[in-house]
Amino acid sequence: MRSPKPLAASQIAAEPHGGSQAIHRAAGLAEEVYEAIFARLMALKIPPGARITVDNLVRELAVSQTPIREALGRLEGEGLVVKTHLVGYSAAPQITRRRFEELYDLRLLLEPEMAGRAAATMTDVALAELTAAAGVMSRNGGTDERARYSQFARQDAVFHDQILEVAGNELIRETLVHQHTHFHIFRLMFHARVTEEALDEHAAILAAFAARDPAAAEQAMRVHVERSRDRLLPAFDL
Amino acid sequence: MRSPKPLAASQIAAEPHGGSQAIHRAAGLAEEVYEAIFARLMALKIPPGARITVDNLVRELAVSQTPIREALGRLEGEGLVVKTHLVGYSAAPQITRRRFEELYDLRLLLEPEMAGRAAATMTDVALAELTAAAGVMSRNGGTDERARYSQFARQDAVFHDQILEVAGNELIRETLVHQHTHFHIFRLMFHARVTEEALDEHAAILAAFAARDPAAAEQAMRVHVERSRDRLLPAFDL
DNA sequence: CAATACGATATCCTATACGATTTCGTGCAG
DNA sequence: CTGCACGAAATCGTATAGGATATCGTATTG
The missing domain is CATH 1.20.120.530 (GntR ligand-binding domain-like)
Known part of the structure; x- marks a missing residue:
């Protein structure tokens, strides 16, 4: 939970660019990867419970594994994704x-x-x-x-x-x-x-x-x- | 050289319930790194605002950078550490x-x-x-x-x-x-x-x-x- | 036909190397 | 003595390779 959180519910309609790049190194690559995954979760492009493989993200975002793992770890800390050992990450399950x-x-x-x-x-x-x-x-x-x-x-x-x-x-x-x-x-x-x-x-x-x-x-x-x-x-x- | 050196039991300094070596394969290395850093923060071994370099953790915990970064990302998501681009991680500042x-x-x-x-x-x-x-x-x-x-x-x-x-x-x-x-x-x-x-x-x-x-x-x-x-x-x- | 065993594939987990950037110490000029 | 510039060290960011494990499809057998 970071302090300068400008109410992140504004990534809902983020779908236009279907490309697989456009990620520039402005203020940290992991930041952008985080936001990209966050947007996918908010838009249900990744439905609750679905697996999230880092290889797919490597291909889609055209970055290496390290920043992706870092971003996924952060999302895990916020409770939006869960990790099971030797299986991988997946979106948090639907709310009960x-x-x-x-x-x-x-x-x-x-x-x-x-x-x-x-x-x-x-x-x-x-x-x-x-x-x-x-x-x-x-x-x-x-x-x-x-x-x-x-x-x-x-x-x-x-x-x-x-x-x-x-x-x-x-x-x-x-x-x-x-x-x-x-x-x-x-x-x-x-x-x-x-x-x-x-x-x-x-x-x-x-x-x-x-x-x-x-x-x-x-x-x-x-x-x-x-x-x-x-x-x-x-x-x-x- | 694939010997997964066990984490030193130094993190259980305050915990009298040290149950010897644990299940490495079951939880994953990143989990243990997370708990090790968490314990250091709780025990003020890392005071608020202090820098946290991954190289130091690599030497202290005898694991590679990747699981450490993953654990730090998770801690960042929970708000216990903060990351500044091209500078690194540091413990969250003291409460105001x-x-x-x-x-x-x-x-x-x-x-x-x-x-x-x-x-x-x-x-x-x-x-x-x-x-x-x-x-x-x-x-x-x-x-x-x-x-x-x-x-x-x-x-x-x-x-x-x-x-x-x-x-x-x-x-x-x-x-x-x-x-x-x-x-x-x-x-x-x-x-x-x-x-x-x-x-x-x-x-x-x-x-x-x-x-x-x-x-x-x-x-x-x-x-x-x-x-x-x-x-x-x-x-x-x- | 059903259940189990086996093997191939995919994925994760760890380790290491290299480039980019910041930071800090040292020396020099004013 | 102080301020600035420059360079070396430290650290982060990224990329790639290889080993270990789970998953899934296929074949075999009761």
């Missing part, structure tokens, strides 16, 4: 239902409280940025379902992350961002449908911020997280 | 005061709630184990200060971890354990004095568990964490 519930339990313990604090310390400029982020979400009616969801996933992550930033606790913010990367993969697997409800709930949170009402913000966030959980829970019954 | 306060903020949001849940679901056997762990802490009056603190640090970690285990949320448990590794290094740096207060506070938590009183357990844990914070805060004024 129990884990899912534990994650929402954690979110419910932290995010409403953080939303309440954010409401107390909200500045006008921060509120404007937050409203802008939420606004982008609502005005994309014509695009197709796939792109629409991708758009929502990014903006939803930004929305929650900005609230945590205003709340002021970087450690909690990093913790939730880290968990979000795991969660994102799960959500993508089931093509969770984005309903208008989520947008309405975001609007309710914004209203509480605008009123500088910590209690209302806390309650609105709690309702939002709980409903988000309930919207996704049926995915486990498939 | 702000980070310290954020950590206790997080603990206060989670641990009292978890203690309350634990009190509700506490079994007799779990309570006995917990009491045993707390009991070990109090009966070591004759030893020297250094060993006494080392003993306390281990048992305190076990105490809190067992409570989280009873509470039932593995994700929260893992999160706090992970943060504890960072915190442990800080606490060790300042030879934080272990007062009898901490033991009394643990006893109060146990009493609430014995009475199966969630509200009392939550309150006792809150008091304990807050006082722990206040005991350590003066270290930043040095």
Whole structure:
């Protein structure tokens, strides 16, 4: 968990260049390899549980084994890949239902409280940025379902992350961002449908911020997280 | 010359449970390198911010560069070491005061709630184990200060971890354990004095568990964490 | 037909060599 | 005496080779 983490959920649509190079030695080769693998995981190009061979990555990325191993080790430390001795690396398995519930339990313990604090310390400029982020979400009616969801996933992550930033606790913010990367993969697997409800709930949170009402913000966030959980829970019954 | 020289048992300096040579083939060399470096960090044999050269590790552990790089990458993913391009690895810097306060903020949001849940679901056997762990802490009056603190640090970690285990949320448990590794290094740096207060506070938590009183357990844990914070805060004024 | 044994392939794991870059010590000039 | 420049040492980054092990397909036998 590194400090300058600029919310990495932005690599979702990274698919265009299908080439096998374009990796230049700008700031460390291992860094780029890491991001390349990370993007593949986030985009489900490597589905959960799938094997990850270093030879394939050597061919695809046109770099030697060493930086690839280093990047894989780092991903292992973050829990996104697992390694079994004499077998190799593979993407982390799909999240279990129990884990899912534990994650929402954690979110419910932290995010409403953080939303309440954010409401107390909200500045006008921060509120404007937050409203802008939420606004982008609502005005994309014509695009197709796939792109629409991708758009929502990014903006939803930004929305929650900005609230945590205003709340002021970087450690909690990093913790939730880290968990979000795991969660994102799960959500993508089931093509969770984005309903208008989520947008309405975001609007309710914004209203509480605008009123500088910590209690209302806390309650609105709690309702939002709980409903988000309930919207996704049926995915486990498939 | 393919003799896999066993890692020197130097990493078990603080661990009295040295179980001789272990299963090399089962776990992999990188695993052992990881644990060796981890132990060095926990024991402050590598102080915060110090450089970590792979050549030194090659000589000390008698293994090649590759498994060392892999282990360092994993440690980087966990945030215990940092890497700067074309400079190398170094131990993570000392925790800042702000980070310290954020950590206790997080603990206060989670641990009292978890203690309350634990009190509700506490079994007799779990309570006995917990009491045993707390009991070990109090009966070591004759030893020297250094060993006494080392003993306390281990048992305190076990105490809190067992409570989280009873509470039932593995994700929260893992999160706090992970943060504890960072915190442990800080606490060790300042030879934080272990007062009898901490033991009394643990006893109060146990009493609430014995009475199966969630509200009392939550309150006792809150008091304990807050006082722990206040005991350590003066270290930043040095 | 099913189950097991065997062998070929793929992959991991380790070791070593070489180039690129930073860092640090030393000497010289101001 | 201090600051700067230059060069040597140290270290990282990369690449390649070879040994060890698991996996998978095929053939053989009950």
